[in-house]
Structures are given as structure tokens and as C-alpha cells.
Amino acid sequence: MSDVKISIIMPVYKVEDYVGKAIESIQAQSFTDWEFLIVDDGTPDKSGEICDEYAKKDSRITVFHTENGGAPAARNYAIERAKGKYFYFMDSDDWAEPTMLEDMYALAERDNAQLVVAGFFIDTYYTDTEYRTDNLLIPSAVYKNAEEFRQNAHRLFDKNLLYTPWNKLYRTDYIMENNIRYSKTLWDDFPFNLDVIRNIQRVTVTDKQYYHFIRKRAESETAAYRPNMYEKREEEHGWMENLYKNWDLNTADSQEFLARRYIERFIGCVENLTNPKCSLKTKEKRIEIKKMLCNPRVKWALKTAKPKSSYMKIMLVPIKMNNVTLTLLEGKAISFVKCRSTKLFAKLKAGR
16 A cells, blocks of 8 residues: 555445445446545444445455545545545446546646546436436547637537546645645535646546446435535636636637527526425516526627537527526426436437
8 A cells, every 4th residue: 555556435325225336336446556545524324334334344445434524524534634646536326438547647647647538438327227317528638738728628628528536636745735625615616626727737538438427316415406506607707718717718719618508508497496395486487587587698608609509509599589488387397307217308408
């Protein structure tokens, strides 16, 4: 353990039906010079006990039992105790292909990369055995300096490759020297990665896919109603604007990407209001939508964005009309499909 190459970090909370597969997918890696730091984040189920059983049989696995503080705190706890040259962050309800660590480590060493970014799979389950797989990737590339990476970052963002931590290998000394940690916030992966890429110099991208992000649990983070989603999305857009201002990058491609990203998430915020779990009355929903439609960012996004699909062009019609009633009805239609047909919703979302 004195010569650990990769420190794998995984928070655990209420995943007793999934965590075994996650751990076993790491144990099955062709690359073996790793330590696995698992943080039981005060889970009330048997997840922690399951992890302990794996640790008893594999000396590379260490389980920490902490009070519940959320995934960001759990990851930060493990970061301070990690010994590897690289960090890899795993989610406890997903799994990885067996050559993932070997391939990403080889790329990092070959290019002296501070960050390696891989493609990944989204497996959306309709039943226990029936599922749809979406492939997220871009062509392989090596960015040898900050300027090269920044000019192409919108391509990675566009394929959702820069938001999550589990399709990446991070150089430990870069993270530690820049004091980068997870923030205690909703969707904490995003601000962490923004901090990582803000001043990064050397990034390697591979078109190979390894990680299987599983959409299955009915009460997962992605399915829940969020009372403050719109405010959070507005804050996130501000982060993106600040990033590109910090980079002094104002190209047509980057602005189009930012606008399209904004308006796609705007539609998601409308649907959030029509989610069956939203307790607001119809009048209150209309007030919220009217307020949202009046945001100057909406006008800018509609003018700048170039939707890639006919489906998204249709979705934008009520918003372009600035029509509260039609926008509300559109949200209800999306909520209906989301609740009644996971298969159709996943297909439409992937094709937007």
C-alpha cells in the first residue's frame, strides 16, 4: 500500500441493493495498484455492513464509518486520507468496465495529464431486465495547454463529459496544490469539476467508454422534485458565465452552447413545477412560470441557441410566444410522459 497508484473514493448511503456490484466492478479491474476508500455516510440500511464484509476479504479496501454529512463531506473525508498518485471517484449504485483504471492510468502517464476524461454509458432501466443504453463520448484528443482545452471545452460539456466525477481520473497533486474540494451543495459534482478545469493545463480525452451510470431507483436524485431547482439552475448558469469570462472566451460556438444549455435546463425547471410531487397550486405555478419567462436570459438564449432536434424546436415554441398557459401545459405533458413511460422519456431526452 506504500506505492498506491490510484485512490478510489466512494461515499455510501442507502444503496444496499447496489453497492456490492459497484465494489466488485472495482475488484475486477485489470489494474490492481489501487486503494479503495469507502465512506459509510451514516447510512441507516445495511450498506455499511456489506462494505465491511468486502473489506475483510480485500486489504486494499478501507471502510470509514462517519455521521451523515452528505456525499461532499464523505468524499472530502476520503481525499484527506488518500495516498494515490491519482483520484478516481465512484458512485455506489453504478459499475465500471474492467479495463477502465488500466486504460485511464496509461493515458495519464503517457501524456503527463492532470485530468483524463472518458466517455460513459447511461443505462436507463424500465424493468429489472429491460433497459436502454445511451452512449456519451467525443473523439479522443490530447490538449497540451490551457488554450487548447478551453477552445474545445464546450464540446465536452455538450456531451455531459465535464459535469460528473466518475468518468475522470484526477492527478492528486493538482487537486491538493489547488485546494480543490467538494462543496456542500446540491449536485456538488459540478462546482468541483468547474474548480478543476478553471486553470487546468493538460487534459486527455478518450473516446472509450467504461462507466455505467444507472438510472433505476424511483427516488433517485434525478427523479426527485426540487422546490428550489430554478434558483439552483440560475446559479449554475452564473457559474458557467463566470468560467467563460475568466477564460476570456467569447466565441460563437461557446455562446451558442451556453444558450442551448440554459434553455434546455429552463424547460426542465418548468417540468419540475408540474411534477406530481410539487404541492404548489395552479395559480402559484402560473406566477412562477410568468416570472421565469420574464428573465432576460430567456430572450438571449432563444436568440442565440440552435436546437439540434425537431423535438427541442417544438419545446421552445410556447417559450418563444411568452405564453404562460402553453408553457404550463408543455410542462404537464413532459411530466406525464416522465411518470408514465420511462422508455419514451429517456428516448426524447437523449434525442434533444
